[in-house]
Amino acid sequence: MRIAVAGGTGWIGRLVVDAVQDAGHEPVVLARSQGVDLVRGTGLDDALTSESAVIDVSNAPTTRRKRSEAFFGTATRNLLAAEERAGVRHHVALSIVGSDRIDFGYYAGKRRHEQLVRSGPIPWTVLRSTQFHEFAAQLIHHRWPVAVVPEMISQPVAAHEVARCLVDLVVGGPVGLAPEIAGPERCRMPDMVRRLLRARGSHRPVVPLRLPGQTGREFIQGGLLPSGPGPRGEQTFDQWLASPATQRMARSRR
Incomplete structure (x- = not known):
């Protein structure tokens, strides 16, 4: 099977490409480095064929509503038109657990993403995932003397397990909104960041920050947790911390 991976050179995209190969299929990377620009729409017609299926894990590195909506709106429309x-x-399409319930800037873009996929011309599947284990590292600003971390409860999942689930879904055929994928345990994000820092040999203080308004309440009241049964990853956050890849990353940051 020929499987195109939009955002295939990104962090999660590389894991999806590996999972496609491990499953015995042919990956096609849709990324600017491969001559494909989702926002401009260039290179898509040359990359896609009637034998293709598509996994979209493209991402916008922003938390701002307008930028997120602009990226996901434009990129998704271009990709779906080329697929047709x-x-x-x-x-x-990969989405986020809770993005349909929480009014947060980045999530507005994911809602636009889902809306276009669900109303588009291509038979579709949307998989919502909880935060990856690596999300804790993304919250650490390395120049700050303390780590200021939003108060939130998550059920973090290993990214490679999400990648395998995406490949299983694309091979299995369209199902619409798939059951949400999450990890095996619930964690407070400040605790995850503190454990990550200690694993890196850092004793930097962690300062929990409750976000204001309804968004902050949703974050601490379970808005990021799966709303029903679905696939659950096996790797815990502590197992991820102890993995060789994470240990190598920790050593490189010391």
């Missing part, structure tokens, strides 16, 4: 021209048979 090529005769693509299945589009799988």
Whole structure:
């Protein structure tokens, strides 16, 4: 099977490409480094064929509502239009657990993303995932003397397990909104960041920050937790911290 991966050179995208190969399929990377620009729409017609299925893990590195909506709106429309021209048979999109319930800037873009996929011309599947284990590292500003971390409860999942789930879904055929994927345990994000810092040999203080308004309440009242049964990853956050890849990353930051 020929599987195109939009955002295939990004962090999660590389894991998806590996999972495609491990499953015995042919990955096609859709990324600017490969001559494909989702926002401009260039290179898509050459990359997609009627034999293709698509996994979209493209991402906008912003928390601002307008920028997130602009990226996901433009990139998704361009990708779906090219898929229709090529005769693509299945589009799988990665989204976020809670993005439909919490009014947060970045999530507005993911809602736009989902809306376009669900109303688009290609048979579709949307998989919502909880935060990856690596999300804790993204919250650390390395120049700050303290780590200021939003108060939130998550059920973090290993990114490689999400990648495998996406490949299983794309091979299995369109199902619409798939059951949400999450990790095996619930964690407070400040605790995750504190454990990560200690694993890196850092004793930097962690300062929990409750976000204002309804968004802050949703973050601490379970708005980021799965709303029903679904696939659950096996790797815990502590197991991820102890993994060789994480240990190598920790040593490189010391």
